[in-house]
Amino acid sequence: MPYLQMACEEVMPRIVQSLWQRGCCPVCGGKPAFAALAKDSGARSLLCSWCSGIWGYGRTGVSIL
């Protein structure tokens, strides 16, 4: 979906990621394709399967479900 990826590039920099603690994409509402864990901080990042957006998640310990 090229349109969604373009929208993501425009929208993602405007999103305050610390305020978005949900398991769905802040840009398009899509479900994450996978989660990546940062080795040093343990912070989790999710990758959107629709628009390829990446956002932080799980710092507050909320379950993805």
Ligand SMILES: [Zn+2]
């Ligand atoms: Zn998305």
